[in-house]
Amino acid sequence: xxxxxxxxGGSSVADIEKIFHVARRVAKTAAGGNQVAVVVSAMxxxxxxxxxxxxxIMPNPPRRELAMLLSTGxxxxxxxxxxxxxxxxxxAVSFTGPQAGVKTKGDHLEARIIAFEAERVKAxxxxxxxxxxxxxxxxxxxxxxxTLGRGGSDTTAVALAAALGAETCEIxxxxxxxxxxxxxxxxNASKIAQITYDEMLELASLGAKxxxxxxxxxxxxxxxxxxxxxxxxxxxxTIVEEVAGMEKEAVVRxxxxxxxxVKIALRGVxxxxxxxxxxxxxxxxxxxxxxxxxxxxxxxxxxDILFTISEEDFAEAIAILTPLTAEIGAKELLxxxxxxxxxxxxxxxxxxxxxxAKMFDALAKAGINIxxxxxxxxxISCLIxxxxxxxAARAIHDYFQL
Ligand code: ASP
Ligand code: MG
Numbered sequence: 364x365x366x367x368x369x370x371x372g373g374s375s376v377a378d379i380e381k382i383f384h385v386a387r388r389v390a391k392t393a394a395g396g397n398q399v400a401v402v403v404s405a406m407x408x409x410x411x412x413x414x415x416x417x418x419x420i421m422p423n424p425p426r427r428e429l430a431m432l433l434s435t436g437x438x439x440x441x442x443x444x445x446x447x448x449x450x451x452x453x454x455a456v457s458f459t460g461p462q463a464g465v466k467t468k469g470d471h472l473e474a475r476i477i478a479f480e481a482e483r484v485k486a487x488x489x490x491x492x493x494x495x496x497x498x499x500x501x502x503x504x505x506x507x508x509x510t511l512g513r514g515g516s517d518t519t520a521v522a523l524a525a526a527l528g529a530e531t532c533e534i535x536x537x538x539x540x541x542x543x544x545x546x547x548x549x550x551n552a553s554k555i556a557q558i559t560y561d562e563m564l565e566l567a568s569l570g571a572k573x574x575x576x577x578x579x580x581x582x583x584x585x586x587x588x589x590x591x592x593x594x595x596x597x598x599x600x601t602i603v604e605e606v607a608g609m610e611k612e613a614v615v616r617x618x619x620x621x622x623x624x625v626k627i628a629l630r631g632v633x634x635x636x637x638x639x640x641x642x643x644x645x646x647x648x649x650x651x652x653x654x655x656x657x658x659x660x661x662x663x664x665x666x667d668i669l670f671t672i673s674e675e676d677f678a679e680a681i682a683i684l685t686p687l688t689a690e691i692g693a694k695e696l697l698x699x700x701x702x703x704x705x706x707x708x709x710x711x712x713x714x715x716x717x718x719x720a721k722m723f724d725a726l727a728k729a730g731i732n733i734x735x736x737x738x739x740x741x742x743i744s745c746l747i748x749x750x751x752x753x754x755a756a757r758a759i760h761d762y763f764q765l
Pocket of ligand 2: 372373404405410514
């Protein structure tokens with residue numbers, strides 16, 4: 364008997380009718396002779412609404428109490444889905460993250476899963492029941508309830524699939540799968556049938572919001588096959604897996620667009636060991652993600668250091684960097700807003716020369732200026748004017764005939 368894990372996102376369980384729709388879909392999989400464990404997110408915009416309630420009390424609520432509050436969202440969905448399954452005549456049992464055996468460590472709101480001790484879930488499945496597990500939450504060894512960071516239900520689902528040795532982890536969402544580019548930007552975007560973990564990781568980290576990057580990391584590590592598909596119809600979506608030969612074919616698999624980027628520049632930084640480490644340690648310790656780092660050629664014993672962050676981290680970054688600029692003896696702290704990052708991703712790039720040249724050519728033909736370039740083995744990113752992001756996405760998508 365195959366074990367299948369299915370995860371349904373907030374939009375798929377947004378109201379009672381949708382919960383019944385999910386229940387029927389789960390029931391069908393169970394009736395097909397599978398053991399099914401379901402992971403659900405909070406209904407619709409519940410998590411945002413709970414956050415808004417907390418902010419009415421104070422701008423910066425204690426993280427512990429926020430985790431306590433946000434974890435209730437998923438608890439509502441599991442109970443309602445288990446009831447819907449029961450109403451359809453199936454035996455179902457719901458589990459909170461801690462009950463399901465999700466052991467976490469670290470911060471209350473950005474916890475990481477250290478182990479999934481799924482004995483209770485396994486016992487429920489063995490007894491012929493459908494297990495319904497709350498995504499996005501777990502408990503630390505000291506008993507503290509924690510959440511896994513926004514979008515963390517995907518990670519719960521993958522970790523559960525790994526713990527159960529499940530054949531597939533199906534991620535049900537409100538789109539048809541992973542697309543070559545955001546369909547809201549480019550109307551002839553096409554659905555990707557198959558993608559490697561590394562490509563998916565780049566796409567997920569770079570702004571394709573369909574899958575949580577940590578879920579992809581976890582799937583890669585445990586060899587869990589992911590199937591990202593729509594909860595509204597039966598058509599297959601996108602399979603994320605490691606396939607020999609896949610790399611060679613698609614030089615460029617997809618395009619990721621990340622808007623709301625800010626460029627920060629430290630001008631006239633003394634050129635000596637340890638300065639970059641100080642800057643990026645301070646930023647990193649605040650949990651701010653940095654991308655596209657550039658250091659200019661040395662002049663008179665000084666460098667300029669530039670990097671990008673997302674707009675939401677801007678205020679905090681400036682608060683950290685303002686005193687630091689003086690401490691390290693840099694001349695000036697500058698910033699520029701309204702930028703976007705566009706990236707092409709493909710595992711086949713490793714073996715193919717000239718992909719970067721083609722991307723730059725596509726941008727040049729569209730008259731788009733490139734501010735900063737960065738590359739890795741399987742991606743090339745360019746920072747451009749945010750107002751041109753749609754033109755850039757279209758130009759590159761057409762150029763590579765995706
Ligand atoms: N409900 C949580 C959120 O909205 C977790 C999730 O949906 O994956 O971030
Ligand atoms: Mg959500």
